[in-house]
Amino acid sequence: MTLDLAAKVALLTGATMFTLAPQEQIGLHEIRLSDGPTGVRGLKFSGGRVVALFPNATLLASAWDADAAYEVGRILAEEALAQEIHVVLGPTINLHRSPLGGRLFEAYSEDPLLTGKLAAAYVRGMQDQGVAACLKHLIANESETDRNTVDSVVDEATLREVYLLPFEIAVEEADAWTMMAAYNDVNGAAATEQHHVNNEIVKGEWGYRGLIMSDWFATRTAAAAANGGLDLVMPGPGGPWGDALVEAVKNGEVDESVIDDHVNRLLLLADRVGALGEEPREFPGGLPAPDSDVRKEQLTRLAASGMTVLRNENAALPLARGTRVALIGRHAVQTIDMGGGSAQVNPPYQASVADGLIALLPSKDLTVTDGVEVRTRPVPARGGFLTDPVTGWPGIRVQLLDADGTELEDRFCAQSSTMVGMDDDFAGVVTTAVLRGRVSVGGEVELGVLGAGRWLVEAGEESLRYRLDLTGNGFGEAVLAPPLRVDRFVAAEGDILTARVELLSEGTFANKGLFGLLGHVAPRSTVDVLDDAVRAASGADVAVVVVGLTEEQETESVDKTTLALPGAQDALVEAVAGAARRTIVVVNAATPVLMPWRDRVDAVLWAGLPGQEGGHAVAAALLGDIEPAGRLVSTFPAADGGSPAWSVTPVDGRLPYEEGPFIGYRGHYAGRAPEPVFWFGHGLGYASWDYSDARLTGSDQPEVMVTVTNTGSRASREVVQVYLRPDDAAQPIRLAGWTAVKVKPGESARVTVHTDSRMWRVWNTTSGEWERASGGQLLIARGLGDIRATL
Known part of the structure; x- marks a missing residue:
């Protein structure tokens, strides 16, 4: 047909x-x-x-x-x-x-x-x-x-x-x-x-x-995009193609063969995924549930295995069982397990570091102390602070109404927020939403709302009316960074927070956006929080301080302005390090942060954003149940501005990649940026290593052979890295290959690293062709800060 x-x-x-x-x-x-x-x-x-x-x-x-x-x-x-x-x-x-x-x-x-x-x-x-x-x-x-x-x-x-x-x-x-x-x-x-x-x-x-395909709402034109190689516009059913693209073909702006190529690629995708033929594919049943034991094991192991030991003086890690541990920090009790934006999902739970250590250590060996504030922007209520008045579950109840007041849906929202108008399939259009949550903690609290519209907020005997407008600060603000407001209330346990919002009816995101209820205990003074942390640390054998970033910094639609930890977290670490016998810092962040206290603590474990099993994975890594054998995938600069490429702010609409190929470790190694704190590839694991008898074989695609010996007391995983350092100064050093090996204590392994042929080429802009890179040296390393041999 x-x-x-x-x-x-x-x-x-x-x-x-x-x-x-x-x-x-x-x-x-x-x-x-x-x-x-x-x-x-x-x-x-x-x-x-x-x-x-x-x-x-x-x-x-x-x-x-x-x-x-x-x-x-x-x-x-x-x-x-x-x-x-x-x-x-x-x-x-x-x-x-x-x-x-x-x-x-x-x-x-x-x-x-x-x-x-x-x-x-x-x-x-x-x-x-x-x-x-x-x-x-x-x-x-x-x-x-x-x-x-x-x-x-x-x-x-x-x-x-x-x-x-x-x-x-x-x-x-x-x-x-x-x-x-x-x-x-x-x-x-x-x-x-x-x-x-x-x-x-x-x-x-x-x-x-x-x-x-296009990113969502990214396509701007019909003919130019179709001729420019775009095959599919997302999302739909609107967009710039449709009738406009049909007309462009009829006017001769786009050849119909271009349309046929796009359709053929779509049909190939359909065939590959089982959506082309007489009957659609059958999907399997009986797959593991998100909270199944299978998923728990997989996600815990994958998270812990990637965690990276950045510092470990006098074998402070792993923690010995029987040690009295003071766990301290807001990220310890509210661990950040995912970033913000379109990567967010609705998980069955998110385990905190406190959850993880409580599950593995006896109560007599563990105290948990909250830390300083880490956010400037409140987030939807979490941790059961608000509960659904209907089911009692942690979360809120949301009723969606059309212009006549007819109920379109009554939904439970475990995350205390919900999207409206983006992927609903109602017969009518949502114009009003009513959000309700039962306050589970009495006393002085901060309550508020998230989302653009005209609000009526009621809590106990108090009520407020106000309007929250979009600022025009970027496309998708209504979804990714909607306006919010919080106010301080004196609430009784069991009070109902009710917020009614009339959605804005103008603009690209009319009757659309993210809406939610905000709620948390009113913040305490930093001095009081630090005093509590010092008391807890001084009474334990080791203090574990968990610090990090939040979805304010690590999110779609917004870049960071600094690598410094938000709030008074640096002061928290300094205070604890001054009081504790030993101090271990866990960094709950996906990307580099500044660590002005690093030389005053005994160990630093970089934990990323570890997913729903995050706290269990951190606990397993701290106790050595799973070796945190990770190696850094980004260079950690010593100060703001200390990277080869720094600014992310366009000037007159343009963002020049002036550093050329010298990004990250490549630029640091070439002296185009200061010495970093931790090099790309760095990671200590829980063992020490000797390298010997390094040799080079092959010429067109060289291979490196080296013997590695585990000189530590534990079985460990080593990542042998090989870098090419070209003779041509215009060409940066680059990772050419790596091989990982697991070795028992006291034993050795002969490792072969195959270099990748694509790292031995450069693009000749004059001829418009690839050519062989100049000669150079191969560096065998445990990260560029620890080079073991040069060939």
């Missing part, structure tokens, strides 16, 4: 927020997409099905383990199959250009080879189960400031050698079935209209047969 032009074009825009339209004439069934990569959220942006929350990408990548990345892809595919999802929107394989990037927690690392190899393994694990992966975001999308309008200016050699390389590896080694074009411009052309990248390089030079 042949489709006419209008029918073909209709297939090239989503049918809804997360689905593609079926077409019975040709046996095409509905295709369902879901956000990733730290969990498969499903078809609802907020308040959807309960799903597993995975450790974040930097934590998973810190294992430097392709087998683990494959396992993550396979588990995510199972989570997708359980919801009848065909395409998972991940992995994110943009690079950590500047440590200020707000969305770096979704991306693997600052190195293109490490990123590409792990992405390829992840894609294979997912697609081996018949679920499509989506490489995102193509291309030069390393920051969030003005992300919809910024023009990333990148020279051709850097674009190919650095930023396109992870995509190239994942296509060449795993044949990823889809990619996503970014919001930004690249060298003056929108990513969704990038003829040079999308058509000439990806589909031309690489021979890519898959589909390139």
Whole structure:
């Protein structure tokens, strides 16, 4: 059956927020997409099905383990199959250009080879189960400031050698079935209209047969985007294609063969995911539940294995059982297990570090003390502070009404917030929402609301009326950073907080957005909190202070302005270190932070954003039940501004990548930025190592052989890293390969590291071709701060 032009074009825009339209004439069934990569959220942006929350990408990548990345892809595919999802929107394989990037927690690392190899393994694990992966975001999308309008200016050699390389590896080694074009411009052309990248390089030079879709609401034009290699506009059913693209074909602006190519790529995707044919695919049953013992084991192990020991003086870690531990910090009791934005999911629970240690240590050996405030922006009530008045469960009750006051839905929201209008399928339009939650803690509290609209807020005998407006601060503000307000109340336990909001009816996000109830105990003075922490620390054998970032810093749509820990967390660590016999700091953050206290504490464990089992994973790592054998995937600078690329703020709309290929460790090593605190690849694990008898074999694609000996007292995993240092000063040092090995104490292993041929080439901008890199040296290292041999 042949489709006419209008029918073909209709297939090239989503049918809804997360689905593609079926077409019975040709046996095409509905295709369902879901956000990733730290969990498969499903078809609802907020308040959807309960799903597993995975450790974040930097934590998973810190294992430097392709087998683990494959396992993550396979588990995510199972989570997708359980919801009848065909395409998972991940992995994110943009690079950590500047440590200020707000969305770096979704991306693997600052190195293109490490990123590409792990992405390829992840894609294979997912697609081996018949679920499509989506490489995102193509291309030069390393920051969030003005992300919809910024023009990333990148020279051709850097674009190919650095930023396109992870995509190239994942296509060449795993044949990823889809990619996503970014919001930004690249060298003056929108990513969704990038003829040079999308058509000439990806589909031309690489021979890519898959589909390139837009990021959500990123497509601006009809003819330019269609000719520029974009195959699919998301979401739908609106958008700039439809009739406009049909007219562009009729006017000769777009050849119909271009439309046919887009449709063929869509049909190939449908065939690959089982959505093309007489009958749609059958989805398996009996898959592990998000809170099953299987998932608990997998997610705990994956999180703990990627955690990285940055400092460990006098073997302060692992903790010996029987030690009296004072656990201190807001992140200890409210551990941050995921970043903000489209990576958020609705998990069955989120385990705190306090939960993890309480489960493993007797009560006589553990005290738990809250820490200083860590947020400037309140968040929806958590930890059971508000409960549903109907069920009593932690969360809130939300009633959605149309303009006539007719109830469209009555929903329970475990996260104390809900999305309205983005993925609803009501007959009517929501114009009013009523949110209710029962206060579980009496006394002086702060209560408030989240979302744009006209509010009536009632708590006990008090009521307030006000309006919250969008500021125009970026596309998607109503969803990703809606306005909020909190007020101080004296509440009795059991009081009902009721908030009625009339949704705003104007603008792009009319009758849409994120809405929620805010609530927490009123903050205490910093002095009182520090006094409590000092008392707890002085009465224990060891103090474990958990500090970190929050979704204010690590989130989609907003970049950081500093690497300093928010609030008075540095003062908390200093106070505890001055009072405790030993001090261990756990850093609950996905990206680099400043550590002015690092030389005054005994150990530092970097824990990332560890997912729903986060607290259990941290506890297992601290006690040595699972070795935290991670290696850093980003260089930790010593101060703000101390990275080769720093600013993420466009000037006159342009963000030049002036550092060229010298990002991260490459620039530090070349002296283009100060000596970092911790180098890329650094990680101590729980053993010490000797390297000996290093040799080089091969010439076209060299291999390095070296003997490693575990000189510690515990079995451990070592990651042998090999870097190429070219003779040409215009070429940066780069990771060329790595191999991991597990060795028992006192034993040795002969390790072979295969270097990747793509690291031995450079792009000649004059000839427009790849050529062999100049000669140089191979460095065998435990991270660039600990080089063991030079060949």
